[in-house]
Amino acid sequence: MSTMRVLVYEHLSAGGLPDELSLLREGAAMLAAVLDDLSALPGIVPLTVQTRSGLLAAAATCDAALVIAPEFDDILASIAYLFETLPCRLLGPDGDAVRLTADKLALADHLRRAGVPTPPVTRLSDFVVKPRYGAGCQTTYVLHGEFVAQPYVCGTAASVAFVDGVPLRACWQNMVEAAGKLTYTGGSVPIPPHLEARAIALASRAVASVPGLSGYYGVDLILGQTEADDTVMEINPRLTTSYLGLRALCLNNLMAVLIGRDSSPLRWREGTIAFDPDGTLISRV
Numbered sequence: 001m002s003t004m005r006v007l008v009y010e011h012l013s014a015g016g017l018p019d020e021l022s023l024l025r026e027g028a029a030m031l032a033a034v035l036d037d038l039s040a041l042p043g044i045v046p047l048t049v050q051t052r053s054g055l056l057a058a059a060a061t062c063d064a065a066l067v068i069a070p071e072f073d074d075i076l077a078s079i080a081y082l083f084e085t086l087p088c089r090l091l092g093p094d095g096d097a098v099r100l101t102a103d104k105l106a107l108a109d110h111l112r113r114a115g116v117p118t119p120p121v122t123r124l125s126d127f128v129v130k131p132r133y134g135a136g137c138q139t140t141y142v143l144h145g146e147f148v149a150q151p152y153v154c155g156t157a158a159s160v161a162f163v164d165g166v167p168l169r170a171c172w173q174n175m176v177e178a179a180g181k182l183t184y185t186g187g188s189v190p191i192p193p194h195l196e197a198r199a200i201a202l203a204s205r206a207v208a209s210v211p212g213l214s215g216y217y218g219v220d221l222i223l224g225q226t227e228a229d230d231t232v233m234e235i236n237p238r239l240t241t242s243y244l245g246l247r248a249l250c251l252n253n254l255m256a257v258l259i260g261r262d263s264s265p266l267r268w269r270e271g272t273i274a275f276d277p278d279g280t281l282i283s284r285v
């Protein structure tokens with residue numbers, strides 16, 4: 001078996017967005033997990049770079065690359081477009097797919113036109129938020145920049161990750177609301193079979209509507225009381241934090257599947273894996 005050099009670039013660990021501590025924690029956990037899985041494979045040489053400036057030179061020496069980076073501010077899309085000019089194979093969506101899915105307004109419009117249920121989205125720019133009934137400037141906020149607003153959707157947050165179109169096990173997402181802010185605190189895998197079937201079916205419809213999705217990517221959903229209430233919230237064009245739980249539940253090495261070294265059917269352990277964003281795992285039988 002020939003040697004394969006795989007570059008793993010995690011944007012926040014490489015100095016990007018140093019003030020985003022929660023994202024930095026998740027990125028570091030994903031980076032460690034990916035490197036651990038790649039290092040376990042015979043003939044695979046994983047490499048990392050510590051700065052964005054070293055990405056191009058490192059990619060020139062590698063056969064494939066996995067980029068873990070946030071999709072906002074065009075960070076991930078610009079890197080994806082860069083790899084389209086290189087012989088190094090990007091183990092993720094192309095630039096157009098990243099740019100579409102990163103834009104919550106454009107993605108919502110795209111999904112609606114494709115017949116995929118998703119909440120309506122309203123574009124907002126430089127606006128004031130205040131109570132309907134208030135006095136003076138009580139609870140009044142000025143927000144500058146581009147935002148989108150959508151109705152609150154009741155249900156349970158779930159996600160489905162894909163490797164080159166093949167769905168993995170569906171996960172619950174733990175979302176905590178405090179002081180009007182949502183915080184992601186990890187998740188668990190798998191979910192009950194009848195709900196998993198609904199999640200995978202809807203997520204598959206969503207990703208099938210977006211050209212250029214390849215490698216590892218995921219879909220965030222809300223599962224309602226009935227299948228008719230299920231809705232797609234986002235498509236994540238990158239490795240997601242749920243990888244931490246999925247890799248622990250899967251008997252296959254998911255990195256071997258991603259790079260094409262394992263084409264066997266996916267096999268899964270019994271029980272449930274709960275995971276925190278920092279990579280802490282709890283196994284439940």
